[in-house]
Amino acid sequence: MASRGRSNPLALAVLSCLNQRPMHPYEIAATLREQGKDASIKINYGSLYTVVESLLRRGLIAERETVREGRRPERTVYAITDAGRHEHEDWLGEMLSRPAMEFTQFEAALSLMGGLSPREVLALFEQRRSLLHIEISAGESTYRVCLEQGLPELFLVELEYRIAMRKAEMAYVEDLARRIRERTLDGLEQWEAYQSMMAAGDEEGLVGAAARMQAMIAERAEQGRSIEPDK
Amino acid sequence: MASRGRSNPLALAVLSCLNQRPMHPYEIAATLREQGKDASIKINYGSLYTVVESLLRRGLIAERETVREGRRPERTVYAITDAGRHEHEDWLGEMLSRPAMEFTQFEAALSLMGGLSPREVLALFEQRRSLLHIEISAGESTYRVCLEQGLPELFLVELEYRIAMRKAEMAYVEDLARRIRERTLDGLEQWEAYQSMMAAGDEEGLVGAAARMQAMIAERAEQGRSIEPDK
DNA sequence: GGACTGATACTCGGAACCGAGTAATCGGAA
């Protein structure tokens, strides 16, 4: 079966490393960690070796040499091939230029939010707000310290981006919380009614309410479908 | 081995569905799609059945009945258990309140951006900007149409969130592109120097440059490590 | 009435993921 190919960004990171010089897998991992890339790319030994295996099968890297020092496990050094260099450029280009369809935990949670009561949700948002604040502060402090130590901004773009996204998330959460608190969020009554039926164990009402909501949402889906971004 | 438990949000969506009424797997998938949840949660038949299997093993759902109509494949109807209701509430609460450590494609790409030349990157950002613009417009248009058709805002929060995040991403990309174009991004010279060595095939220079950069970044990693958010 | 289309309801096997486990070496302190 056709391999999933460009699924795991760790494979791109491996290509990127080998584009600098030949290395053995463990060294790749160490280098990536050294450069702090592990904050942006999930590095896991299990995955690393499967990914290297897969790059090898696809002819994007090749075995350079296999060394054995003493009785330690042998290290296989890999080098990037021409095909690999091409794939690296092409894949990285795609990742930079095309917004990918990604499924974040929080978006999923928002879409299922109706399963809790507005009061609970409000409290949870308050927690999130505070945790986001901590993360943003920590990020900004790291950023400042790095600059002071003379690290060029260029090497901090991922961090800048992450901070920017967290700030945007925080702004959204604050706004949504405000709308719930001030009762200006349209649909809040239905939500509360549904929740109290839930609490009362009113099965009849529940099924009815669920059906009504579903009917409303179905129409939305209809609309959304046509405009959804490509795979 | 302990199962990964709360990894796949599809499992939460299944619990959420069964919290409304008992259903069989295919019906769950159909319901979720009907409600447009598939825009926020990856629904895949293969995964659906493994996820149901896993919920069953963990005692969060139970078989209600197994029906066979005619000679069609039999449908197993599942119902949520008390443990399942508890897990649903707890898990959803966690997802709403705690920002998860997520690895996005674009953040990974930014951290590897140095592998392409500034000029290329600028062109790629231009493409991204345009694609983001299209997505944002499409999203906003869906949003407006849904509201006009009387769908309460409440059911559109995931969409609002997604649009907000895309807008923030766009703002970041525009800013970064501007800094490269106006040559105010610190480190740009090093980047260009590295790229021209690359193009000239200057192995000596490359290794040296890579080593120097690595040394700089290593310090950053040191800083960052201590402040990184929890697992 | 038969052929086709689209929905229903899964099944299957291979790929990918994951992180604990292993086993050797090295540097330093007691």
Add this chain to the structure above:
DNA sequence: TTCCGATTACTCGGTTCCGAGTATCAGTCC
């Protein structure tokens, strides 16, 4: 000297993911 913990360098086997494939049935168009 010897013991300890850290580092090096993977290996292993279970879990999860995935999407093409299969088989049935309900309409519907000619």
